[in-house]
Amino acid sequence: GEDVEQSLFLSVREGDSSVINCTYTDSSSTYLYWYKQEPGAGLQLLTYIFSNMDMKQDQRLTVLLNKKDKHLSLRIADTQTGDSAIYFCAESNDYKLSFGAGTTVTVRA
Amino acid sequence: DTGVSQDPRHKITKRGQNVTFRCDPISEHNRLYWYRQTLGQGPEFLTYFQNEAQLEKSRLLSDRFSAERPKGSFSTLEIQRTEQGDSAMYLCASNYMGGIIGNEQFFGPGTRLTVL
Numbered sequence: 640g641e642d643v644e645q646s647l648f649l650s651v652r653e654g655d656s657s658v659i660n661c662t663y664t665d666s667s668s669t670y671l672y673w674y675k676q677e678p679g680a681g682l683q684l685l686t687y688i689f690s691n692m693d694m695k696q697d698q699r700l701t702v703l704l705n706k707k708d709k710h711l712s713l714r715i716a717d718t719q720t721g722d723s724a725i726y727f728c729a730e731s732n733d734y735k736l737s738f739g740a741g742t743t744v745t746v747r748a
Numbered sequence: 749d750t751g752v753s754q755d756p757r758h759k760i761t762k763r764g765q766n767v768t769f770r771c772d773p774i775s776e777h778n779r780l781y782w783y784r785q786t787l788g789q790g791p792e793f794l795t796y797f798q799n800e801a802q803l804e805k806s807r808l809l810s811d812r813f814s815a816e817r818p819k820g821s822f823s824t825l826e827i828q829r830t831e832q833g834d835s836a837m838y839l840c841a842s843n844y845m846g847g848i849i850g851n852e853q854f855f856g857p858g859t860r861l862t863v864l
Contacts, residue, residue, distance in 0.1 A: 738790030
C-alpha cells in the first residue's frame with residue numbers, strides 16, 4: 640500500500656527559503672508530484688520529478704529526491720506572500736495519486 | 749480549454765437524503781477520477797474511469813456511493829442516504845492516459861458537501 644507523510648505546518652518570513660519535506664513508501668512510484676492548494680481553489684500541479692532523477696529545478700522551485708530513503712523535498716526560494724497555501728506531495732501508481740496530509744505554509748512579513 | 753468544472757460548488761443536505769454531483773473533465777481527457785478530501789487531510793482516491801468504463805473502486809466507496817460516466821465525457825457521483833461522515837470536499841480530476849508527465853491529473857474546484 641501507499642503512505643505519504645508530511646510535516647503539517649511551516650511558518651517562514653517573506654524573502655526566506657521554505658523547505659517542505661515528504662516521505663513516501665511505494666518504491667515503484669515512477670513520478671512524484673508537488674501540488675498547491677489555495678483556499679477555494681482546486682489542486683494545482685506545481686512541479687514533479689521522475690524517479691530516476693535526484694534533483695529538478697524550476698525557477699524558484701527545487702525538488703530533491705532521495706530514492707534510497709524515499710524522501711522528497713520542495714524548496715521555494717525567496718518565498719512570497721502569494722506562496723501561502725497548502726502543499727501536498729503525491730506519489731503515483733498506474734492510475735491513482737496518493738497524497739500526504741499537506742503542509743500549510745504561512746508567509747509572514 | 750476551460751479546465752475541469754464541478755457542479756454544484758456547495759451542497760448542504762439533511763442526513764438520509766440523496767445527493768448527486770457532476771464533473772465535466774477537460775475535453776478529450778479519457779480518464780476521470782473522483783477523490784474525497786476531509787478537513788486537514790489530503791485527497792483520497794475513490795474511483796476512476798477510462799472512457800465510460802469504471803476500472804477501479806476504492807474500499808472507501810461504500811454501497812451508498814455510485815459513479816457513472818455514461819458517454820465517456822461528464823461523470824456523476826451519487827451518494828444515497830447521506831450520513832454526517834460523508835461531509836467532505838469531493839474532487840474530480842481528469843487526464844489523458846499516456847500524457848507527457850506520467851499521471852499528472854488536472855483537478856476541478858471541488859464540491860463541498862455538508863450533511864446536517
